[in-house]
Amino acid sequence: MLKLDSKIVESCREAARVIAEDVQKTIDAHTTDTIERTILRLLGVDGADAFDVPLVNVVIDHIKEKGDLSKGVVHYLANAVAETGATPKALALAIAEGDVDLTRYDAPEKVDASLLDDAMAPMLQTIKKQRLKRLSALKDKTASAPEKYVIVATGNIHEDIEQAISAVALGADIIAVIRTTGQSLLDYVPEGLTREGFGGTYATQDNIRLMRQALDDAGKEAGRYVKLVNYASGLCMPEIAAIGALERLDMMLNDSLYGIIFRDINMKRTFIDQYFSRVISAYADITINTGEDNYLTTADAFDEAHTVTASQFINEQFAAKAHMDRRLMGLGHAYEIDPEKENSFLYEYAQALLARTVFPDAPLKYMPPTKYMSGDIFKGVAQNTLFNIATVATGQKIHLLGMLTEAIHTPFMSDRAIALENADYVERAFRGFQDAFILNPDGLIVERAKEVLAEAESLLHTIKAEGMFAAIAKGRFANVSRTLAQGKGLSGVTPKHAVYQNPVMDAMLTTLKEENDG
Amino acid sequence: MDRSPSVNIRPYGDTKNDGKIQISFTLPLKNDALGEEAAKALAAKMGVPDAHVTHRKSLDEQYTFYILYGTLTHVVDPSTLHVPLATEAAMTKEEVEAFIAGHFQEEIVFIGASTGTDAHTVGIDAIMNMKGYAGHYGLERYSGVRAINLGSQVDNERLLEEALKHEADVILISQTVTQKNIHIQNLTAFIELLEAEGRRDDFLVVVGGARINHALAKELGYDAGFGPKQYAADVASFCVVELHRRGRKTFT
Numbered sequence: 128m129l130k131l132d133s134k135i136v137e138s139c140r141e142a143a144r145v146i147a148e149d150v151q152k153t154i155d156a157h158t159t160d161t162i163e164r165t166i167l168r169l170l171g172v173d174g175a176d177a178f179d180v181p182l183v184n185v186v187i188d189h190i191k192e193k194g195d196l197s198k199g200v201v202h203y204l205a206n207a208v209a210e211t212g213a214t215p216k217a218l219a220l221a222i223a224e225g226d227v228d229l230t231r232y233d234a235p236e237k238v239d240a241s242l243l244d245d246a247m248a249p250m251l252q253t254i255k256k257q258r259l260k261r262l263s264a265l266k267d268k269t270a271s272a273p274e275k276y277v278i279v280a281t282g283n284i285h286e287d288i289e290q291a292i293s294a295v296a297l298g299a300d301i302i303a304v305i306r307t308t309g310q311s312l313l314d315y316v317p318e319g320l321t322r323e324g325f326g327g328t329y330a331t332q333d334n335i336r337l338m339r340q341a342l343d344d345a346g347k348e349a350g351r352y353v354k355l356v357n358y359a360s361g362l363c364m365p366e367i368a369a370i371g372a373l374e375r376l377d378m379m380l381n382d383s384l385y386g387i388i389f390r391d392i393n394m395k396r397t398f399i400d401q402y403f404s405r406v407i408s409a410y411a412d413i414t415i416n417t418g419e420d421n422y423l424t425t426a427d428a429f430d431e432a433h434t435v436t437a438s439q440f441i442n443e444q445f446a447a448k449a450h451m452d453r454r455l456m457g458l459g460h461a462y463e464i465d466p467e468k469e470n471s472f473l474y475e476y477a478q479a480l481l482a483r484t485v486f487p488d489a490p491l492k493y494m495p496p497t498k499y500m501s502g503d504i505f506k507g508v509a510q511n512t513l514f515n516i517a518t519v520a521t522g523q524k525i526h527l528l529g530m531l532t533e534a535i536h537t538p539f540m541s542d543r544a545i546a547l548e549n550a551d552y553v554e555r556a557f558r559g560f561q562d563a564f565i566l567n568p569d570g571l572i573v574e575r576a577k578e579v580l581a582e583a584e585s586l587l588h589t590i591k592a593e594g595m596f597a598a599i600a601k602g603r604f605a606n607v608s609r610t611l612a613q614g615k616g617l618s619g620v621t622p623k624h625a626v627y628q629n630p631v632m633d634a635m636l637t638t639l640k641e642e643n644d645g
Numbered sequence: 646m647d648r649s650p651s652v653n654i655r656p657y658g659d660t661k662n663d664g665k666i667q668i669s670f671t672l673p674l675k676n677d678a679l680g681e682e683a684a685k686a687l688a689a690k691m692g693v694p695d696a697h698v699t700h701r702k703s704l705d706e707q708y709t710f711y712i713l714y715g716t717l718t719h720v721v722d723p724s725t726l727h728v729p730l731a732t733e734a735a736m737t738k739e740e741v742e743a744f745i746a747g748h749f750q751e752e753i754v755f756i757g758a759s760t761g762t763d764a765h766t767v768g769i770d771a772i773m774n775m776k777g778y779a780g781h782y783g784l785e786r787y788s789g790v791r792a793i794n795l796g797s798q799v800d801n802e803r804l805l806e807e808a809l810k811h812e813a814d815v816i817l818i819s820q821t822v823t824q825k826n827i828h829i830q831n832l833t834a835f836i837e838l839l840e841a842e843g844r845r846d847d848f849l850v851v852v853g854g855a856r857i858n859h860a861l862a863k864e865l866g867y868d869a870g871f872g873p874k875q876y877a878a879d880v881a882s883f884c885v886v887e888l889h890r891r892g893r894k895t896f897t
Contacts, residue, residue: 289707296705308798325761325827389766389797425766427776467779498767502855502873534821534855541671541710544702607796 129484129566129576135584136485139440142587147444150595153395154402158627160314160619162403163187163200165365168373169631170204170215170246173332175318176223182216183366184315185223194230197624205242206232215246240630247631250373257375258412264352272554273493273518273526274354275547280305280537282324284334288341293540295345295353297547301378301525303356304338305537306330311361311390312615316370326537330357330367335374354378356416359404360386362616364397368404372411378457378525379408384438385418387599388607393614394599403632405449410635412455416525417442420461420494422605428463428498432478433582434604435460439482440587441595443489450639453488457525461494462514466506470571472513477575479521485580493518495529507531511546515553520560526550653720664717666693671710676703684711692719731851731859731869735882738782744885745789749894753885754791755784756808757817758799761831765821766797768854772817772877781876790881801835805842813848814893815884820854828856829865836866849884 164183175181190196190203207218207229221227277299279287284304291302307324310317320337321329328334339355346353354377359368364381371379381404383397408415419435419442426434439458446456460482464471482491496510511529518526528546530538538546566573590598602608658665668688674680681698688696696715704710736744745753757769771778773794775785784792793811795804808816818835820828832852839845852862853871862870869883889895 293705293708296703312798391796425770425774539671540704540708541669544704544710548702 128487129480129573130568131481131484131577131580135580139437139485139580139584139587140444142584142591143437143440143444144447145591146441146587146595147448150398150445151402151448154399156622157395157399158197158199158621158623158629159396159399159616160187160191160196161363161366161400162629163190163196164315164363165369165403165407166200166629166631167204167215167219168366168369169250170243171250172216172219174216176220179318180223181315181318182219182223186219186229189222189229193228194233195624197621197627198233199623199627199629201240201243201628201630202234202238202624202626203229203232205238205240206234208246209239209242215243234626237626237628240628243630247634251631251634254372254411257372261352261375261377261412268352272558273523274300274490275550276301276303276356276492276525276527277543277546278303278305278527278538280327282307282326282328283322284320284328284337285322287328288338290538290540290543291338291341292345294543294547295342295349297544298551299353299543299547300351301354301356302338302342303378303380304328304330304334306358311358311386311392314362314616314619316363316366330370332370332374335370335376339374339376356380359408359415360418361390362392362396362400362619364400364404365407368407368411368413371413372407376413378414378416379404380418381405381408381415382418382442382459384442384599384604385421387609387614388605389421391609391614393617393620394596394609394611396614396616396620399620401445402449403629405446405451406632406635406639409446409449409451409455409639412452414455414457414490414525415446415451416457416492417459419459420463420492421459423461423463424498424605426604426606428461428465429468429474431606432474432579433586435478436481436485436579436583437586437590438604439486440583441590443486450636450643452643453486454490456486456489457492458482458486458489459492459494462496462517462529463494463498466496466499466510472517473571474575475514475517476521477572478579479517479523480572481576481579483521483523484576490524492525492527493523494527495533497529497533500529500533502534504531504535507533508545508549512549512553515550516557518550519554519557522561652722652724654723655720656717665714666717667712667714668693668696669710669712671704671708673708675706676701676709680709681711684713688713688715692717694718729859729863731862731871731879731883735879736885738787738878738881741878741881741885742788744889745787748885748889748896749789750896751894752789752791753815753888753894754793754811754813755815755817755884756793756795756804756811756813757819758795758804758807759797759819759821760799760801760804760835761820761827765819768819768821769794769796769817772819772853772871772880777877779876781878783877784881787877787881801831801838804835805838805844808848809844814888815849815851817880818850818852820852820857828854832865832867849887851880851884853880 167183279290305327308326320333342353356378359379359381383401386392386397387394419438495514530542532542600610655662655664656666693715696713700712702710757773759769773792774783777783849868851869852867857870858872859870
């Protein structure tokens with residue numbers, strides 16, 4: 128571990144806390160289409176209408192057309208459930224048929240949200256059961272080595288399963304099913320088992336359930352629990368988080384900054400969505416993965432290293448606001464410095480060790496080289512080997528394995544096998560490395576780590592002064608500028624009415640506060 | 646030693662025309678002697694009748710990975726081949742800038758994007774952004790050039806819309822990573838869109854990417870294509886010369 132000036136680290140944390148606090152005011156004052164749909168999902172509404180439109184979309188669109196979504200779906204639904212005696216799902220089906228007008232149940236005052244307790248309780252019970260199942264499966268696991276994380280991305284869930292089973296047989300601990308690239312911009316979660324996707328596979332509840340079952344089976348065979356990852360990102364952050372909580376995903380990519388910068392999603396929309404999604408993940412004990420690593424694919428990994436550190440501090444505070452335990456905060460970073468640069472490994476080592484030292488409880492997610500991977504697969508293997516050494520030697524937790532064909536295609540089965548073998552080898556060879564050396568306090572690694580931390584502190588104070596929204600507009604992350612009024616999904620943001628309630632989030636927060644304080 | 650190309654060429658291991666090559670692939674077969682025989686039989690059909698399986702590894706019960714070395718019996722005569730290139734002799738950044746100053750009345754507008762579902766910006770950034778790639782500055786840094794980079798996952802429709810709005814001279818499309826050749830469909834769709842809107846002749850349309858070359862680009866209806874190891878100066882050289890040839894924005 129590095130010896131750092133704890134005053135600087137505290138100063139970073141404090142600035143990040145103020146930055147997150149400021150954004151939280153906007154979060155608390157608004158709801159969004161996908162948040163309201165998530166509430167419906169956690170009241171037991173799933174499935175689609177005759178035109179394959181998810182029922183949760185049918186209901187929210189119905190309220191937007193006939194009523195006022197700023198009052199929230201609960202405002203209309205609570206009395207409808209009480210008066211008709213029907214479940215929320217039965218009502219949703221009736222709305223889809225045109226048989227029920229939900230806005231008839233409008234009321235001048237706040238409604239009694241506890242009328243929905245009967246619908247909510249079994250859903251929360253399912254999430255608790257899934258959480259217990261995971262915890263008991265993992266309780267005997269002594270996680271000393273980094274967890275090996277590989278992706279599958281064929282577009283066809285059945286083919287994904289074939290690839291995942293092979294990866295598990297070869298030692299993978301974590302399987303991520305990459306989403307079809309367009310999905311983050313869909314304002315709904317598609318339904319059913321799917322066989323067509325580009326660069327990935329649709330995240331649907333059915334696909335997730337099928338993969339979960341396959342990994343449980345493969346894990347049983349291999350004698351260990353295998354974790355499943357998907358993406359609570361894009362325009363349906365909290366809905367995917369809810370599906371993941373119900374279907375026992377173990378990790379979620381979850382970072383609104385990524386959506387803002389790389390998918391041009393409106394920042395207001397996605398910060399609001401991110402909060403509820405993190406509350407759900409915290410409640411379900413799902414580890415989140417943040418996306419700082421991606422900044423370095425557009426910005427220079429050496430010059431802009433401090434933006435990653437600054438963003439990790441901010442993401443930590445956003446997660447803390449959602450009452451997420453530190454052991455669930457998989458903050459992201461990456462090995463992306465130009466291999467032509469002299470001492471590139473030492474700089475990478477410094478950055479990885481800095482993250483490890485500053486966030487000792489976080490299961491850091493460390494990403495392999497991508498930007499400087501080329502069609503030269505033989506050099507690619509060498510690059511990945513150095514990355515694996517940095518991962519093991521600095522004690523990273525979530526080890527996303529690099530693929531030798533990164534610059535060519537989504538991984539073949541053999542690419543993944545080569546990556547797993549390489550990681551295994553490095554893990555064995557470097558196991559005692561950390562304990563065998565003391566870093567030269569005046570050497571390049573320590574000096575570089577201090578420099579990056581100092582630059583991060585300075586950036587955090589700048590952002591604190593100008594505010595997060597302005598900082599993003601100035602292109603402070605990844606050299607990409609986005610503004611408050613721009614981006615996808617803004618039309619789905621609504622200020623909360625005085626009668627607005629979200630009993631699902633309230634129930635989760637109550638439990639989380641009790642757990643954290645107890 | 647004679648280094649002039651012989652007519653018939655074979656791969657080089659350690660002796661001229663020894664034909665030595667390596668091959669690797671996965672078969673959906675158990676890791677056993679029969680699987681190894683199948684791998685060798687495939688190599689023989691590729692023209693490697695004496696292949697040795699130097700490594701085989703189970704990927705799970707159903708799949709095995711093979712590495713083979715052998716002697717290729719096929720030959721190729723390079724004098725019978727022709728490789729079309731967008732630019733025979735690329736100019737340097739400074740030469741491109743001088744060419745623009747000397748031949749055009751206005752700045753040249755390049756608009757670029759990584760289109761369709763492709764989320765990778767590395768290619769378009771390498772060509773367009775200030776910093777460039779591997780020491781080759783991007784178009785943004787060229788005087789006489791206005792470079793607009795729309796980033797990744799841009800729809801074909803939006804790219805055309807922005808190109809019209811900015812009165813672009815050149816449209817640059819990047820396609821980095823592909824799966825089952827989706828990039829070809831997307832590239833074709835853009836040319837079809839331009840033609841349907843009657844805008845094909847309003848722009849130079851250029852495509853670049855790891856799997857792109859000039860011949861493929863021409864086949865798909867593009868003006869030029871650029872692949873690996875080609876940088877901003879290569880793209881710019883072609884574009885300014887071609888725009889000049891077409892008399893666009895040139896001094897009269």
